[in-house]
Amino acid sequence: MDDAPPPALPRPTKTIALVGLMGVGKTSVGRRLAQTLGLPFRDADHEIEAAAGRSITEIFAERGEAEFRDGERRVIARLLDDEPHVLSTGGGAFVQAETRALINARAISIWLTADIEVLVRRVGRKSARPLLIGRDPAEVLTAMAQDRYPYYAQAHLTVDAGDNTHGATVAAIVDALNAHEQGSKP
Numbered sequence: 488m489d490d491a492p493p494p495a496l497p498r499p500t501k502t503i504a505l506v507g508l509m510g511v512g513k514t515s516v517g518r519r520l521a522q523t524l525g526l527p528f529r530d531a532d533h534e535i536e537a538a539a540g541r542s543i544t545e546i547f548a549e550r551g552e553a554e555f556r557d558g559e560r561r562v563i564a565r566l567l568d569d570e571p572h573v574l575s576t577g578g579g580a581f582v583q584a585e586t587r588a589l590i591n592a593r594a595i596s597i598w599l600t601a602d603i604e605v606l607v608r609r610v611g612r613k614s615a616r617p618l619l620i621g622r623d624p625a626e627v628l629t630a631m632a633q634d635r636y637p638y639y640a641q642a643h644l645t646v647d648a649g650d651n652t653h654g655a656t657v658a659a660i661v662d663a664l665n666a667h668e669q670g671s672k673p
Contacts, residue, residue, distance in 0.1 A: 600646070
């Protein structure tokens, strides 16, 4: 453990969907958040790969982004029918209007943010990101931020993951969820 556990939160009655740019920690933080909250964890990208029987990189190459996004929406809709869990979404999922509407209607959406420099360092550790193949990660992420931030800003909550430990980010999410819960009570 890299820091103290976050304050207790009643078991959520809705899925908690993490949105944001690639490299922000949706999956790694999501796993730890699920453990903290006693909820199952689901990764939309892994579920898409399982449903398609191929990797996301292969889906992009064979079918294109539009068909990938359509399949992504269908998988996320199916996942949102499940019992409450923590859901890590792909970086482009929340940009799609229909997917964003599904998530915001049936889950608590949380936009995880971090500086571009932090994201560039993190995505450099993985080579299987289809939107970065053969491109400069800093340029791609900067352009994505400009395009996607207005959509991510439509999430219910925003939490700065920054260059924090996973534990610190989980604690910040739990704090934001507690504040959200308090604000939604009469």
